[in-house]
Amino acid sequence: MEEAKKAAGYKAVDDHVRSGMVVGLGTGSTAYYAVERVGQKLKSGELKDLVCIPTSEKTKKQALDLGIPLCTLNEKSKLDVAIDGADAVDPKLCLIKGGGGALLREKMVEVVSDKFVVIVDSSKLCKGLGPSFPLPVEITPFCHLHTMNVVASLAEVEGCKPVLRTGDCSNNKPDGEEPAVTDNGNYIVDLHFSKEIADATKAAQAIKKIVGVVDHGIFEGMAYQCIVAFPDGSCRVAGKGGEEPWWG
Numbered sequence: 001m002e003e004a005k006k007a008a009g010y011k012a013v014d015d016h017v018r019s020g021m022v023v024g025l026g027t028g029s030t031a032y033y034a035v036e037r038v039g040q041k042l043k044s045g046e047l048k049d050l051v052c053i054p055t056s057e058k059t060k061k062q063a064l065d066l067g068i069p070l071c072t073l074n075e076k077s078k079l080d081v082a083i084d085g086a087d088a089v090d091p092k093l094c095l096i097k098g099g100g101g102a103l104l105r106e107k108m109v110e111v112v113s114d115k116f117v118v119i120v121d122s123s124k125l126c127k128g129l130g131p132s133f134p135l136p137v138e139i140t141p142f143c144h145l146h147t148m149n150v151v152a153s154l155a156e157v158e159g160c161k162p163v164l165r166t167g168d169c170s171n172n173k174p175d176g177e178e179p180a181v182t183d184n185g186n187y188i189v190d191l192h193f194s195k196e197i198a199d200a201t202k203a204a205q206a207i208k209k210i211v212g213v214v215d216h217g218i219f220e221g222m223a224y225q226c227i228v229a230f231p232d233g234s235c236r237v238a239g240k241g242g243e244e245p246w247w248g
């Protein structure tokens with residue numbers, strides 16, 4: 001799927017990034033290629049006067065290595081476009097994000113972007129959120145087991161199995177003894193579902209209300225469009241400026 005990820009990342013930059021823009025740079029193995037493309041175009045002079053806001057320390061490092069000018073939301077609180085991957089995309093372009101552990105900064109940046117362009121390979125498309133990828137929830141370290149249990153006991157996420165992320169925060173495979181720590185100093189609980197979340201909107205609202213929860217990986221009503229890349233490198237666009245989502 002590497003070629004597909006690259007195709008989606010490059011297309012998003014080619015279609016949506018223009019000189020003078022403020023651009024949000026996502027996190028993950030697909031967003032990596034969008035950042036790479038921005039770097040290429042700045043170097044060649046095709047893009048000028050760009051300033052970018054990275055959504056993680058990892059992306060910040062990649063961007064700095066490529067010489068991409070950066071700022072923060074403190075300096076620019078309105079973005080022209082943000083480009084980022086996703087872990088699951090349903091036919092309403094409702095997303096699960098946070099597999100790479102960067103959900104809070106991603107949501108903060110993407111919610112203030114005029115256009116949030118999602119880039120995925122076709123394996124991320126799903127009929128309904130839940131079974132294809134666990135839902136990450138960022139929680140404060142203070143009494144984290146308590147918060148984890150409160151989240152898992154919500155009726156809106158009934159049947160889920162909560163797993164505290166350990167080891168490397170940028171993947172949700174249990175790979176360490178210690179809790180994984182986000183760029184913000186928090187922990188992540190991954191909620192595993194064996195069937196679709198009955199109502200993702202209600203689940204999102206209920207989770208967000210819990211004291212001790214920082215944010216969750218449901219990104220609803222945020223995506224402008226989704227660029228879907230296929231194993232042969234071809235792309236289809238769903239959402240505004242594209243087709244009706246064809247999956248589901």
Ligand SMILES: O=C(CO)[C@H](O)[C@H](O)COP(=O)(O)O
Pocket residue numbers: 026027028029030031084085086087096097098099100101102103106
């Ligand atoms: O939400 C994210 C990071 O927090 C990523 O965008 C998401 O996990 C997709 O990553 P990848 O493109 O590597 O599959």
